[in-house]
Amino acid sequence: MKYGVFLFCLGLLFNVQAIEIRQFDDPSKQQAYENLVKELRCLVCQNQSLADSDADLAKDLRSEVYNIIQSGKSEQDAVKFLVDRYGDFVLYNPPLKSSTSLLWLGPFVLLLAGLAYLGFLAKKRSAGRELNPALTDEDRRRLQELKNKLKG
Secondary structure (H helix, E strand, O other): OHHHHHHHHHHHHHHOOOOOOOOOOOHHHHHHHHHHHHHEEOOOOOOOEOOOOOOHHHHHHHHHHHHHHHOOOOHHHHHHHHHHHHOHHHEOOOOOOHHHHHHHHHHHHHHHHHHHHHHHHHHHHHHHHHHOOOOOHHHHHHHHHHHHHHHO
């Protein structure tokens, strides 16, 4: 029992995570910071926000966002700074422009291509059925003979 409690406490010790504490002089700045770090993508982790990532670059970007917000600049200024520096990839919802058109239009193109392929297969299948002639009288007679042989 003692070893079980010891192992449980040891497991809790390794589960402790460091939490960054950011102090703001204005609650609106705190809110702006929290919104930004949740809406911006970690460039290392790719599918995590800056708030969720523990990567060193994400920590640096959170510090950068903190400094921008603390200096009195707006959320748009912080986003513009990061987009200018790292590109639209830092945004979870990038704007539609020529460099991101494949990202926005790609799923629809793939969907249309898949539907066109399914239509082609359906047309091919229905055309194949039309080409098969009905059984002739001779075929029916032979089929009946085979059935009779199988019955015994």
